[in-house]
Amino acid sequence: MQNFTQYAPTEIIFGKETECRAGAEVKKWGGTRVFLVYGGGSAVRSGLLKRVETSLEQEGISWYEFGGVKPNPRLSFAREGVKKALEEKADFILAVGGGSAIDTAKAIAHGVANPEADLWDIWTKKVPLKKSTPAGCVLTISAAGSETSDSAVLTNEELGKKAGINTDFNRLKFAIMNPELTYTLPRYQLACGIVDIMMHTLERYFIPGPSNEMTDEIAEGLLRTVIRNGRKAMKNQEDYDAMSEIMWCGSLSHNNLTELGRGKDFSVHKLGHALGARYDAAHGATLSAVWGAWADYVYENDLARFQHYGKAVWGIEEEDTGKAARQAIDRTVDYFRELGMPVNLKELLDTPVTEEDIQALAKDATMNGTVKLSRIKELGEEDVRRIFEAARER
Ligand code: NZQ
Ligand code: ZN
Secondary structure, eight states: OOOOOOOOOOEEEESTTGGGGHHHHHHHTTOSEEEEEEOSSHHHHTSHHHHHHHHHHHTTOEEEEEOOOOSSOBHHHHHHHHHHHHHTTOSEEEEEESHHHHHHHHHHHHHHHOTTSOHHHHHTTSSOOOOOOOEEEEEOOSSSOTTTOSEEEEEETTTTEEEEEEOGGGOOSEEEEOGGGGGGSOHHHHHHHHHHHHHHHHTTTSOSSOOOHHHHHHHHHHHHHHHHHHHHHHHOTTOHHHHHHHHHHHHHHSSSGGGTTTOOOOHHHHHHHHHHHHHOOOHHHHHHHHHHHHHHHHGGGGHHHHHHHHHHHHOOOOOSHHHHHHHHHHHHHHHHHHTTOOOSHHHHOSSOOOHHHHHHHHHHHTTTTTSOBOSSSOBOHHHHHHHHHHHSOO
16 A cells, blocks of 8 residues: 555535534634625625524624635735635634635635735745634535645636645635535536536546555545535435535546545646636636546547546446547546537636737746646646647537
């Protein structure tokens, strides 16, 4: 077995009506003045925000509402949040929403604990992050896995760059997860979430070299579960058990459990972030649009791994390794189609993508050619350009 370190400290409170425990949870972790971060209004419309506030009130905790986080959350908005949270003397940051609200809350938590530092300097590691403010969440969408991850992603709109920071200071104190809260999701967002959960697992799966058997089994079981329940949920979004399985898969897909002894790749995410920053497209859709082209480009470097994946996840019994690997890629892309997700750039974007756009995307994804992507096959700027090119109409 390969060595590993596992650290997943976030307390999970899972089930119906758990949002009513938000106040007690904040109190338990020492919060007295909450900075409440949420998105464009879904939490207000559903009455969730009110329920969370009532539970804070019951514990004698004060709060300040900071709504308006947009998908692909902006650095400038997080900076504004830091300023406001400092004025309000907030001692606990609580997100109500999905990856965008949670990542903004994480950024605000870091900014409040380090008021002398600019957030982007923290993001680019110019200023090392050594402390943060306690933060938690009430999750409303199963997708990004930010509720348990060590990651937070922001878009710097001045530079046109979307980037994440990985640090254990991004680990939340608690995550409240009531699957019923996801019933109101737009179908497109539900599908985006299913893709993202698969991707967080696949980006830890296609890694060269030996892997731990238990880690593989967890990853494969997670993939089968999210695929099966994804189908059920797309038919009936109020299927509590299906929505529950997806939600739990989302958290386990990104708390590192499926990478133990192996590490991660996240090159498809780098391609997706370049698309997200340039076109403001939904995160999960940027991933389904390029995964097929990425897999086509790299799979021959590890046919056996793709064959193994095809058998374990899709039940492909083909004995010829090359054919089996191809079928595994096709089945995955077909599933994205079944979810109604884009599987190429033409389907993802309203605007035509020019040669110059492709070149610029390749530069963005590789930080001007300074970073190599992918573990299964090393990808420089020219490789990434070819992948984007192939993704145009795949
Ligand atoms: O803003 P509101 O009105 O809440 O609407 C949101 C938003 O429009 C809506 N929504 C969420 N819950 C809902 C709901 N609508 C109705 N009912 C509900 N229960 O869904 C839309 C998308 O929300 P968002 O928070 O953006 O979704 P998601 O969780 O997919 O987060 C995506 C962001 O997370 C980043 C992505 O790059 C992207 O910026 N990621 C963060 C990661 C992390 N921190 O670990 C890892 C991921 O790989 C990802 O990069
Ligand atoms: Zn993701």
